[in-house]
Amino acid sequence: GAGVSQTPSNKVTEKGKYVELRCDPISGHTALYWYRQSLGQGPEFLIYFQGTGAADDSGLPNDRFFAVRPEGSVSTLKIQRTERGDSAVYLCASSLMGGPGEAFFGQGTRLTVV
Amino acid sequence: DQQVKQNSPSLSVQEGRISILNCDYTNSMFDYFLWYKKYPAEGPTFLISISSIKDKNEDGRFTVFLNKSAKHLSLHIVPSQPGDSAVYFCAASGGSNYKLTFGKGTLLTVNP
Numbered sequence: 475g476a477g478v479s480q481t482p483s484n485k486v487t488e489k490g491k492y493v494e495l496r497c498d499p500i501s502g503h504t505a506l507y508w509y510r511q512s513l514g515q516g517p518e519f520l521i522y523f524q525g526t527g528a529a530d531d532s533g534l535p536n537d538r539f540f541a542v543r544p545e546g547s548v549s550t551l552k553i554q555r556t557e558r559g560d561s562a563v564y565l566c567a568s569s570l571m572g573g574p575g576e577a578f579f580g581q582g583t584r585l586t587v588v
Numbered sequence: 589d590q591q592v593k594q595n596s597p598s599l600s601v602q603e604g605r606i607s608i609l610n611c612d613y614t615n616s617m618f619d620y621f622l623w624y625k626k627y628p629a630e631g632p633t634f635l636i637s638i639s640s641i642k643d644k645n646e647d648g649r650f651t652v653f654l655n656k657s658a659k660h661l662s663l664h665i666v667p668s669q670p671g672d673s674a675v676y677f678c679a680a681s682g683g684s685n686y687k688l689t690f691g692k693g694t695l696l697t698v699n700p
Contacts, residue, residue: 505686507687509688509690515692516592516594516690516691516692516693517677517690518690519687519688522686524686529686530687533687565631565632567631575637576622576637578634579624579631579632579633580631581631582630
């Protein structure tokens with residue numbers, strides 16, 4: 475597809491369970507970002523990949539959160555032992571190089587922890 | 589600590605009039621600013637940006653103004669159209685230039 479694709483669109487999980495959220499960036503984009511948007515807030519930075527490596531994971535809230543991008547394209551955000559406070563829309567974005575300029579966002583995955 | 593602030597949660601404007609959305613920032617390291625538009629159940633869509641070396645950037649009906657001394661930027665939409673109704677996020681980056689810091693957004697409603 476032409477844009478950033480995120481699956482699933484919606485995910486409901488029970489507290490304590492493990493979830494994986496997937497992001498397919500725009501083809502050829504080397505930079506990939508994960509953001510989290512809680513209700514009434516703007517998106518908050520979680521992690522940035524340049525190629526396969528996590529160049530900056532300073533936004534990950536704790537060690538229950540982990541993300542990978544093994545082949546420099548698709549990325550997976552993994553959340554262990556989910557908590558109700560993890561409920562949010564998780565947004566993935568990609569950009570051509572990672573420098574100044576617009577990042578293109580996917581539609582997001584709405585995660586609800588019950 | 590909110591480094592990017594959008595103090596108006598909502599704004600209502602009549603079709604054909606000007607919409608002015610405001611944004612303030614506190615981090616002096618920010619040197620690139622962007623506006624994103626977001627419809628419900630969609631991701632943010634890039635609208636317009638401005639570098640700190642400029643004080644104005646225009647793209648069709650959209651103009652962004654930057655006042656570095658006041659650490660303030662604004663987005664002007666002229667003329668406003670009902671299809672402009674959305675949440676508008678102000679975002680900033682600096683230094684490393686890769687991660688964006690967003691404001692909380694302003695819900696713009698353009699009434700026919």
